[in-house]
Amino acid sequence: MERIDGKALAAKVKAQVAAEVEALRGQGVVPKLTVILVGEDPASQVYVGGKAKDCAQCGIDSEVLRLPDSTTEAQLLAEIAVRNSDPTVSGLLVQLPLPRHINEKKVIEAISPEKDVDGFTPVNVGRLVIGEDCFLPCTPAGCIELLKATGEPLEGKRAVVLGRSNIVGKPMALLLLRENATVTVCHSRTRDLPSVVREADILVAAIGKKRFVTPDMVKEGALVVDVGINRGEDGKLYGDVDEPGLADKAGRITPVPGGVGLMTRAMLMVNTLKAAKRQHGLD
């Protein structure tokens, strides 16, 4: 299978954002992303660092509010309220997961839908379902861009999404439907999953199981998007798809690393720019 170059596409998207941000700054509008991080989760620290670096590359101001693990839910909600009403903050996100004593649902719902650059609030999810303009969740939005970049029409194709989480599987299915694909969603209760997956012209794997999708499950010529990030015992990152096993098949696949992860990051920059433009009546 041919590889779809997520690195090149992410660089292109970020360069486009940077050019637009520069023009906006010329008009006195300074986009800014605020990230709230609660606790010391090492993976979250890395993700938040990546977001600040992406912002710097795109000319977007960024601020990381680091709160201790002991922060109460009420304190976190109060910090969110301050940023919701701060006109200098264009995009606001709370890095997940949160410590167990904080209700994630309540926190997400407290973020202003107009600053919800993760696209996780019920308002944005609802807008996505009914086809209104909204902030798209970054991972599925990045997957669609990777698929579109292949130049293959998505319309009328059979698409199978593996996984039904709120942040990846479900919105991915909706976005593919919007592109006029015929969409099936598989999950842990799906019967005879391999036979469903074998029908896919477009396969998006997002279940979080190392090399779960084996070559016998993949149709010749398929477009495969591998969302999975799984750390192997050797310390290396593996996708949900056995990419080396697909070497002799026709089709295209996003690599792990170097695929969806980079596009997820780029789409956050797209959303932050969009938020800034909207808040200034420029979108």
Ligand code: NDP
């Ligand atoms: P979740 O754990 O929230 O969801 C996993 C989904 O996979 C569930 O719907 C579950 O089904 C399904 N599933 C699990 N095991 C099986 C199985 N054996 N057969 C069929 N279905 C199964 O994961 P996320 O959606 O958050 O993430 C999925 C993967 O994508 C992870 O590896 C994660 O690290 C990665 N990820 C990567 C991102 C990126 O930027 N590249 C961003 C976000 C996630 P059920 O609902 O029935 O339990």
